[in-house]
Amino acid sequence: MSAARSLHPSPRTLEVESLAGFDRLVAAGARSMHGWHVQSLDLRGRRHQLEVLDVQGAIFLGCTFDGGVEDSLRNRGALLFPRLEAVPFNPYRGKLYTPQELYAGINTSRYEDTLDARIYQWSIRPGQRHRLDATLAAALHDHSIGDALDELTRSDFCAGRTMVGVMGGHAARRGTALFEEAALLGRLLARNNRVVATGGGPGTMEAANLGAFLSEAPEQDFRQALADLAAVPAFRPSVSSWARAAAAVVERHPEGTPSLGIPTWYYGHEPPNFFATHVAKYFANAIREAILLELCNGGIVFLPGSGGTVQEIFQDACENYYGAPETITPMVLVGEEHWLRRFPAWPLLQSLASGRRMEGRIFLVDTVEEALDALAR
Helix, strand or coil: CEEECCCCCCCCEEEECCHHHHHHHHHCCCCECCCEEEECCECCCCHHHHHHCECCCCEEECCECCCCHHHHHHHCCCEEECCCCCCCCCCCCCCCECHHHHCCCCCCCCHHHCHHHHHHHHHCCCCHHHCHHHHHHHHHHHHHHHHHHHHHHCCCCCCCCCEEEEECCCCCCCCCHHHHHHHHHHHHHHHCCCEEEECCCCCHHHHHHHHHHCCCCCHHHHHHHHHHHHCCCCCCCCHHHHHHHHHHHHHHCCCCCCCEECCECCCCCCCCCCCCCEECCECCHHHHHHHHHHHCCCCEEECCCCHHHHHHHHHHHHHHHHCCHHHCCCEEEECHHHHHHHCCHHHHHHHHHCCCHHHHHEEEECCHHHHHHHHHC
């Protein structure tokens, strides 16, 4: 149960996400449900409470009621969104995902049988993205994920800490120097009291979430995890084997440091990684990318990548270029050879920043230790 605050201004509402929360409100003497958003609750057995309460202005999202209660609620001014039984996800969910939920059963079943894979398969059915009911279900889901993400940023998870994004190529293989470098960056950021946020996928995203997850683990355990993961270097040809290797690391370190991943089913070929403890997975990729940039108030570190990473650099640069002075955040590109010669984003970024307030907040470095120093300037 929380007072909702969107990433964008909206009227104040009260999200009621558990039966215990509903019962507490009623026991405390609530008389009106105006502004309540009641999400995915089984309210059977609460007929009397619902009859006594003034439900004008309340919204019920995917709830279950005793017979005849729905008509009574509608007649008294409540708005009811029905349960959508034909979709493999809850459009009204009140919390973020966990890897354990998305990969439930992975140790004994194929990835194709997991919740994550079933949702992706639903999303790409022929004509699905043009169906009104499917579009509505996906939009309601993404709205709910946004609300849950809002709640996370106002929780102890982020209290007193800035959030730093780590972006880079999804193709970085376990066991490579680039993967180890990204993992070390995540470890250093978490140890320096930053919340690590990534796109939640494989490659450098997985590595950064891994480093954050094992930030409090002894160096020997951190190195052992890297070695164990290297035995299954990529999610191709088998996502199942790739995910099981990660799940085994998590099982050995159940008290890992939390971090955030924001992946998308739009790129269904990129499975979510197992080390982001909080997973805000969206259908709409554009919304997901914009929110990830918005949340990273401590800056973003860009590790070597290609098309997607270059896009993210200049999407972030655009925000800083037009942003108010107080909103400009550091941009740190790691890898001089990569960003000067292979994909020369740095010269263009310098030219763009020249004479602007962002000029002093962009950095090109060669190591992740230097990246950490740049963020602290």
